[in-house]
Amino acid sequence: MNLEIIILAAGQGTRMKSPLPKVLHQIAGQSMLQHVISVARDLNPSAIHVVVGHGAEEVKEAMAAETLQWVVQEQQLGTGHAVLQAMPRVDERSTVLVLYGDVPLIRLDTLQGLVEKATKAPALLTAQVTDPAGYGRILRGDDDSVLGVVEHKDANQEQLLINEINTGVLAAPAADLKRYLPAVGNANSQGEYYLPDVLAMAVADDKTVAAQLATSELEVLGVNDRLQLNQVERECQLRQAQQLLRDGVSVADAARLDIRGSLHCGVDVSIDINVVIEGQVVLGDGVSIGPNCVLKNVTIADGASVHAMSHLEDARVGAKANVGPYARLRPGTVLAEGARVGNFVETKKANIGAGSKVNHLSYIGDCDMGAGVNVGAGTITCNYDGVNKHKTSLGDDVFVGSNSTLVAPLAVADGGFIGAGSTVTKAVGEKELAVSRAKQRNILGWQRPGKDSGEA
Ligand code: UD1
Ligand code: CA
Numbered sequence: 001m002n003l004e005i006i007i008l009a010a011g012q013g014t015r016m017k018s019p020l021p022k023v024l025h026q027i028a029g030q031s032m033l034q035h036v037i038s039v040a041r042d043l044n045p046s047a048i049h050v051v052v053g054h055g056a057e058e059v060k061e062a063m064a065a066e067t068l069q070w071v072v073q074e075q076q077l078g079t080g081h082a083v084l085q086a087m088p089r090v091d092e093r094s095t096v097l098v099l100y101g102d103v104p105l106i107r108l109d110t111l112q113g114l115v116e117k118a119t120k121a122p123a124l125l126t127a128q129v130t131d132p133a134g135y136g137r138i139l140r141g142d143d144d145s146v147l148g149v150v151e152h153k154d155a156n157q158e159q160l161l162i163n164e165i166n167t168g169v170l171a172a173p174a175a176d177l178k179r180y181l182p183a184v185g186n187a188n189s190q191g192e193y194y195l196p197d198v199l200a201m202a203v204a205d206d207k208t209v210a211a212q213l214a215t216s217e218l219e220v221l222g223v224n225d226r227l228q229l230n231q232v233e234r235e236c237q238l239r240q241a242q243q244l245l246r247d248g249v250s251v252a253d254a255a256r257l258d259i260r261g262s263l264h265c266g267v268d269v270s271i272d273i274n275v276v277i278e279g280q281v282v283l284g285d286g287v288s289i290g291p292n293c294v295l296k297n298v299t300i301a302d303g304a305s306v307h308a309m310s311h312l313e314d315a316r317v318g319a320k321a322n323v324g325p326y327a328r329l330r331p332g333t334v335l336a337e338g339a340r341v342g343n344f345v346e347t348k349k350a351n352i353g354a355g356s357k358v359n360h361l362s363y364i365g366d367c368d369m370g371a372g373v374n375v376g377a378g379t380i381t382c383n384y385d386g387v388n389k390h391k392t393s394l395g396d397d398v399f400v401g402s403n404s405t406l407v408a409p410l411a412v413a414d415g416g417f418i419g420a421g422s423t424v425t426k427a428v429g430e431k432e433l434a435v436s437r438a439k440q441r442n443i444l445g446w447q448r449p450g451k452d453s454g455e456a
Contacts, residue, residue, distance in 0.1 A: 009101030010053030021055030029260025078192030148200030
């Protein structure tokens with residue numbers, strides 16, 4: 001069977017109260033439209049047609065990386081009109097699936113089931129809901145067969161009591177849509193061309209219209225405002241966290257993990273509460289992430305730990321390394337195996353060698369550090385002279401005493417030793433000791449100041 005998918009995305013989304021076209025609002029770090037395109041791709045269609053109207057250029061631009069057939073619907077005259085705009089591009093022999101750019105949680109297996117039912121006649125996706133207000137209601141005959149859909153605004157009292165609703169998602173032979181859609185009129189309370197009208201037309205042609213029931217109301221929830229966007233976001237996050245649990249990751253609380261990108265985990269990974277994952281994150285075997293950490297585009301190797309309240313971006317953490325609590329690894333940070341970056345340490349473009357330690361209160365930027373280095377508390381690399389950035393390089397087994405200021409460009413050779421409180425501006429050779437601080441004077445018999453007499 002040849003499948004073509006039409007995604008409707010022309011609506012304005014006034015209730016979002018945002019200049020951004022509705023379908024570009026994000027769920028789990030990706031636009032809603034991107035989510036729909038992803039599930040559409042999983043069905044292996046020969047083409048995906050996207051009907052755009054409001055913000056068409058912005059939507060196209062945002063999806064530039066995708067191969068899509070764009071159809072512009074100048075005026076939003078109804079869902080039937082929207083699908084009709086795409087039909088000239090659709091092969092007569094295809095099966096067509098209609099999706100919506102603002103219904104992002106739709107499941108692959110639901111759609112597979114629906115498409116299978118639509119090879120000879122249209123089939124629609126329905127849902128049982130507690131409050132059907134606003135939705136089109138499913139009309140069924142005495143034998144339970146689908147007769148059609150009546151829109152809320154066109155329904156009579158009896159029809160309004162029906163709580164099986166039209167999700168809008170529909171599949172049909174292209175030939176049926178090509179035949180019925182041009183005949184759909186707009187003589188209804190909204191003056192719109194309704195896509196579901198093709199169902200009654202098929203029934204009138206003695207076709208049997210099949211219905212597939214969605215797994216839940218949320219699966220087919222269309223987003224019209226930020227409340228619904230948030231509902232969908234939470235559902236999506238919960239699904240992701242539950243999948244991780246099924247995959248063997250210990251997630252402390254499935255309701256307190258946010259993945260706004262992709263997360264790949266090895267065996268026996270544990271993730272504490274309130275962790276935010278952005279971009280592409282890879283966690284090796286046995287990695288543990290403490291509470292309240294933000295990880296953006298990071299790779300963490302086997303056995304490493306990131307402790308509470310740490311923020312890592314564009315960084316790589318080596319095996320068995322330790323980060324935090326309260327560490328900030330900025331872009332270009334690479335920790336080798338067993339390295340340690342402790343509390344209130346900020347790093348940027350820094351290579352921290354195997355087993356090296358920067359345990360407390362430091363800034364390490366534009367720095368290459370060898371193995372076995374110990375950086376004392378309060379050490380600062382002065383990498384910026386107000387105009388240019390300069391590098392600091394520390395050899396293996398260097399010892400930097402606490403509260404040292406390393407003025408770059410600077411090189412400290414293997415085994416170099418820097419006395420605490422030094423401001424180091426000149427290269428330090430192998431195994432040399434560098435001390436640059438005011439000499440201590442002790443004054444004998446010195447008198448402490450007494451209390452003022454009160455006169456100014
Ligand atoms: C539609 C269905 C209704 C169903 C409901 C589910 C029709 C006539 N009614 O109603 O039975 O219960 O969805 O949410 O289909 N769109 C376009 N171009 C248009 C019109 C709409 O692209 O000309 C897009 C919109 O951006 C929106 C979607 O289609 O994403 C649904 O359109 P809307 O008019 O909001 O349909 P509903 O009134 O919700
Ligand atoms: Ca409408």
